[in-house]
Amino acid sequence: MSQQEKIALVTGAGQNMGLGVARRLAAIGIHVLINDIDADKAEAAASSIRERGHKASSAPFDITDTATVLKAVGALEAELGGIDILVNNAGNAGTRATHQISFKDMPTEEWDMYLKVNLYGVMNCTKAVLSGMCDRGWGRVITISSEAGRQGLDINVSVYGAAKAGAAHLMRHIAREVGPDGVTANVVSLGLMDNVPEEFTAPIVKTIPTRRLGSGDDVGSAVEYLISDGASWVTGQTLVLNGGSLAIG
Template sequence: MFDLSGRSALVTGAGQNAGAGIARALAAQGASVVVNDLVAERAKTVSDEITASGGRAVPIAFDVTDPDAVRDGVGQARAEFGRHIDILVHNAGIPADFGQGQFRTLDPARWRGPVEINLFGAMHCLSAVLDEMCEAGWGRIVQISSGSARTGSDLGLSLYGAAKSGVEGFIRHISQEVGPFGVTVNTLALGLQTNAAGDATAAIAARIPTRRLGTPEDVGAAVVYLASAEASWMTGQTLNLNGGSVTT
């Protein structure tokens, strides 16, 4: 069950945190994994870890906000693995300027960063892989999102939440367009993860029903299911992975 042998996967933003956990989990199930990151050294570190553990991985650094770079990276992956990308996990989502702050205090010049990486980044990546998935009659798209897409807060996340809300809507529509071709498209909305730090984080974690933050391993396991053959009837959905902090 959940065997991904013979499949190739591209995970964006996979050089650290949840993205690294996703790449490791997919490789452990037999997929050949492209470890993408904006920082080449991070991508190589995770790729080397996977290879040392007996998996197959290649580091390919590119910026998801650059459509030409995305297509070049996908082409490089095709050459490395000898096949098209079967599984895309668009995890990259936090730009250098996160745009955090109360909206009234934010210079408009800071508005674009979260939208470029989350919404346009997803568009660039999906555009680069969907044709070949549809032609092959099989494909998996997993978009990583956040609870902030649907739950408001006063933590200065309006730009990030707006970008995640936008990409969730995009994903729902794409699922309807490509479903007849054997391609599923889903969103995994994460709660607070272990890469966050600080007293406020500890206080929030204490209020989570499971009494802990999420881990890269938690995220990787959920993505493996969505990427598997067994998830062929799951599409157009947003799944919450948050330890019960928000229920639906």
């Protein structure tokens, strides 16, 4: 199957990292389905890609709701064909601003805003596409994770980190389950990216060996590699994009 025949679903692709991934996949000929909970953002992103002469459709839905995801993915596949590539990108605190607070002080009511989008959202979308990928004998699942999911940090993001670690470990198990069916499952773990407020990033950038923050284009490059034929023997792995940092990145 050539790239021109493939269909990719990128979650949370209305802006920033997800949009960078969507643009990259579209640029190599893939039909990209732009998911976002914000329908206007999804449509604006899809139309900006179409204006460049590439294939993109908006696919707005809330990835945290299992029934919604199964129904929406079913409808998309019935209309356009099977989804070959899933990029689980939507994350952070979902639709709310990330609230950095220690675990001991975090109200238990806040746990769900991290777990739902970063863990259940990944489970929902992966569940929706995986059987079809296995039946067709080819598929790529890539989950965008965080360095907070690989290591303990002192920046008060413990529940977010736990959700990211859970989603990353799900990929490792799934990789073993579906490897014989031609489907790979990998993780891209991000350090500090260029959409984080400068007051937080300024002191940290100086400690990053490459002296810059990561971008959506960096994430797009990693995803482009992981979906390539050259990466067909790479599965259950974590590709770390953090500018060479040893700690938070």
